[in-house]
Amino acid sequence: MASPKQFEPASGTRDFLAAEFERREHAFSTIRTVFSRYGFQPLQTPAFERLDVLTGKYGDEGDKLVFKILRRGEHEATGEADLALRYDLTVPLARAAAAYGSQLPSPYKRYAIAPVWRADRPGKGRFREFVQCDLDIVGSSSPLSDAEVVLALHDALEALGVPEFRFLVNSRHVLFGLLEAYEVPDELGPGALITLDKLDKLSPEAVVTELVTGRGLSPEMARGLVDDLTAADSVARIRGRLKASEGGQAGLDEVDRLLELTEGAIPAERIGFAPNLVRGLDYYTGIIFEVVAPGTPGSIASGGRYDGLIGRLGGKDSPACGGSLGIERILPLIAQADEAAYSQIDVAVTIMGEEQAADSFRLAAEIRRTGVRTGVYLGSSGKFAKQMKWAGEQGARFCVIYGAAEREAGTVTLRDMESGEQVQVPFDQSAAELSRRCTPSS
Amino acid sequence: MASPKQFEPASGTRDFLAAEFERREHAFSTIRTVFSRYGFQPLQTPAFERLDVLTGKYGDEGDKLVFKILRRGEHEATGEADLALRYDLTVPLARAAAAYGSQLPSPYKRYAIAPVWRADRPGKGRFREFVQCDLDIVGSSSPLSDAEVVLALHDALEALGVPEFRFLVNSRHVLFGLLEAYEVPDELGPGALITLDKLDKLSPEAVVTELVTGRGLSPEMARGLVDDLTAADSVARIRGRLKASEGGQAGLDEVDRLLELTEGAIPAERIGFAPNLVRGLDYYTGIIFEVVAPGTPGSIASGGRYDGLIGRLGGKDSPACGGSLGIERILPLIAQADEAAYSQIDVAVTIMGEEQAADSFRLAAEIRRTGVRTGVYLGSSGKFAKQMKWAGEQGARFCVIYGAAEREAGTVTLRDMESGEQVQVPFDQSAAELSRRCTPSS
Structure with missing residues (x-):
């Protein structure tokens, strides 16, 4: 006898039955509509x-x-x-951009919503097969590109119905400028940033200690950086501090330009300069951003400018920027809205005996042709009660009964499954009648 | 310098750029709509x-x-x-049916449209990653189920716009009955059927020879079987021959019942009894069918009843039937209809200088909010001719020009990309005007 374990999907992967599948597809389709509206185009690469x-x-x-x-x-x-x-969707993008460069529009704005696979230790909310949802613009260094990525992600989150979220924006140049203002030696910069990225997890004291003992900064540098980044008036302090750094000033301009370009389209409370946003990945070269939502640890979306990465990944060296929706984290945030019971069919056609079977079956075909989702009873039991139970389980709104009496009268009985009310309708008008009563499914 | 080869997808796999991706998705979506109308529900299992x-x-x-x-x-x-x-979608179905049995409706009608992977030698039209498109009914032995599978596939082919196709229907019982009528020993039956399946590729003589020398049939049996199956009046001859076989007669009844149930819904010229249809796979137990289309070798869809297979694959022993659309073969048949150039956006917004950039960008956001697909020029060249070229390449129907003169006048210039005609519209009415002129994309 087989144990249930052997029927489970492989560790870290999931089966999606109808209701869950439809919920996910609906979200993906919403995102696709938004991205298309921006002129992003789909790219599908092999698994x-x-x-x-x-x-x-x-x-x-x-x-x-x-x-x-x-x-x-x-x-x-x-x-x-x-x-x-594939481990992500970015390396395949770099390969495809190199392969089809001349056929692609320039800049190339592409999106991809597709599974990736990582042999991570499976855990709560962490899977070995999960969907990534990326959009990128390859070949443009315009600040309009950064703003477009942010806007498209914003519109997608809004269209998905994520109740509350906020964009945190920074620039790597702001961070480099800050290191410059504190005279942190160049070679210590990358390490210092990795430690500063922990300010949202560790206490300021712990970060200072790690900067000094682990990253080789002087206690003054470490204390100054952490104080600036954690102060209540952090934004004002850093704007002041960066007057001394040309690069830092350029970073502030990038951030200000992005905020200006998104003004009006993104409500002010949904976006802001966050000088303490670091992003661990060292390939970002300009604007960086994350989207946070109350109650969700980490971010629900993120991205930035990564000039040079496409070249490093094997493509032609190009300016590029992009972002990613953490769709597996977002789906639970919007699940409530869709909790309505999943209905399989609108109309259930019963089979009331061998003689009527073929006619009932043909009637079902006729109802479907009007666009109404229609199921025929396929079980072996002819019992009426059993067929009614089946119709109910399928979520049917109407049930069609065509027994010997109806056959003789040339009618069918339509039963409203909610009210239990029954009406007689001429056989050849019943499909049209049901079509009127049901909203077509497509 | 990288050779182009290194940027190609792995052998036997394909990248799908936007136009091809959209064409495929459109077909999949058409199929999903038809299958849903029959009350089949989606199941997604891991890769x-x-x-x-x-x-x-x-x-x-x-x-x-x-x-x-x-x-x-x-x-x-x-x-x-x-x-x-996964190598196909049937084994995952058997696993899932076993895992979620009690949560699933009975019978369980599921469809799946998803890639599978096979390490076949890649060749023309043969891929290592390709999409399968299956629908199955697990848990019903009713002849209505077989008919429903055939009808759903028929409606899908019709909805896809496959210009010409024909269902060939047979029953394994007809074939077993024929072997019985010729007194072929039971143990030689399965081998004989594998050879008879080659009647569409080999000459009748070659099949007779193989039946005798390779399968151990007597020359009389071999000649009789091949003559019956290749005769011009093959259907009539076989109906006569099977009078001697009770099983064969039951097989004829299965075929006749299927033809009766699909009458009216499938035009008579699109379906017929084909006693020489064998289907190589030995797991079929009743009705079998294939769909052929002129100009396409082999079949574009196929299926049948396979009671017992779900149990053999690890699930609970259940009656089952199903079918599969050969979607990778079907797509080329319907490609012509969709050859219209792929258009990326409806409206192209140009950027006519630094001062107008932010306003132009915001205008684009406003146009998008009406549902119109809108692109903003993200290149670094401000040259008008270059921006017009970009707008044309994107397939835009209208182009928005907002230069210094327009800014002063509080207007924008809308250019019809086909006629070249230009009109001035007040800035704050331009989004509404474009929305009126374009059919929304969603």
Whole structure:
């Protein structure tokens, strides 16, 4: 006898039954509509890439999480891999941008909503197969591009019905300028930023200690940086501090320009300068942003400008910016709105005996042709009660009964499943009547 | 310098750029609408399964084509696999039916449109990643179920706009009855059917020879079977021959019942009894069918009843039937209808200098809010001719020009990209005007 365990999907993966599937598809479709409205175009790449396309792109920790595919046939015994499941949607974008460069519009604005696979330890809300939802603009260094990415993500979050969220915006140039203002030596900068990124998790004291003992900053630098970034009037202080740094000033201009361009389209309370936003990834080169929502740890969306990354990933060196919706985190935030019971069909057609079966079946076909979702009873029991139970479970709004009496009279009985009310309708008018009573499904 | 080869997708896989992606999605969406109308519900399973779920399910040849995933971390060096990419959608259905049995409606009518992966030798029209499109009814032995599968596939082919196609219907019982009528020993039956399945590829003589020398039939049996199946009046001859076989007669009844149930819904010229249809797979137990289209070798859809398979694949033993659209073969048949140039946006907003940039950008946001797909020029060149070229390449129907003169006058210039005609519109009425002129995209 099989144990239930053997029927579960593989660890860290999920099956989606109808209601959940429809809920997810509905969200994806909402996002696609918004992104299309901005002129972003879809790109679909294969589930797997040649191993060399992915290797060395995600750092040591990332490389360990790549699912590798064993060579086949006579090569299987070598135990070697030649292919791997995609780990994100950015490396495939870089490959495709290089492959189809001349066929693509310039700049190339693309979106992708697709699963990626990571051999992470599965846990609550952490999966080995999960959907990423990315949009990127490759080939434009215009500040309008950064603003467009932010606006498109904003509109998507709004269209999805995420109740509360806020964009935190910064620029890597602001951070570099701050390090410059405190005369942090260049070679200590990247490490210092990684530690400063922990200000949302660790106490200011702990961050100061790590900056000094772990990153080699002087206690004055460490204290000054942490004080500036955690002060109540942090924005004003940093604006003052950056007067001394040309690069820092340019960073402030980037942030101000983005806020100006999104003014009106994004309510002021939904977006703001957050000088303490660092973003751990070192490939960002300009604007960076995250979207936070009350009650959700971490961010529900993020992105920024990453000039140079496409080139490093194997594509042609191009300015680029982009963002990503953390759709697996967003879906639970909007689930309540969709909790209505999933209904399978609008009309249930019963089968009241062998003689009427073919006519009932044909009637179902006629009802469907009007666009109404229609099920026919396919069980072996002819019992009326059993068929009514089935109709109810399917969520049908109307049930069609065509027994011997109806056949003789040339009618069918339509039963309203909610009220229990029944009416007689001429057989050949019943499809039209049901179509009138039901909102077509498509 | 990178060679183009290194940017290609892995052998046997494809990238889908926007136009192709949209064409495919449109077809999938058409199919989903039809299947939903029949009350089939979607099921989505993960891309990979535990290796033991797939092993031994596809025969020796099939097993070799399964993409296996290497174990990870410290186990990677073993060269062993513990997971594998799904090879079809039927084994995952059997697993899910076993896992969620009590939560699922009975019978369980599910569809799935999703990629599968097979390590086949790539070739023209043969891919290692391709989409399968299945619908199945698990838990009903009613002949209405077989008819419903056939009807749903028929409606999908019609909705997709496949210009010409025909259902060939048979029953495994007809074939078994024919073997019985010719007194072919039971143990030779399955082999004989595999050879008879080649009647559409080999000459009748070659099939007779193979039946005798390869399958051990007597020359009389072989000649009789081949003559019956290839005769001009084959249907009539076989109806006569099967008078001697009770099982064969039951098979004829199955076929006749299916034809009766689909009468009216499927035009008579689109469906017929084809006694020489065998279907290679030995798991079919009743009705079998294929759909053929002129100019396409093989079939564009197929299916049948396969009572017992769900149990053999690890699920609860259940009657079942289903069918599959060969969507990768069907897409080229319907491509012509969609050849219209892919348009990225409806409205192109130009950027005529630094001062107007923010206002132009905000105007774009306003146009989008009316549902119109709107692109903003994100290049670095401000040259008008270059921006017009961009607008044309994007397929924009209208172009918005907001230069210094327009700014002063409080207007924008709308240019019809086809006629070249230009009109001046007050700035704050331009979004509404464009919305009126464009059909919203959603």
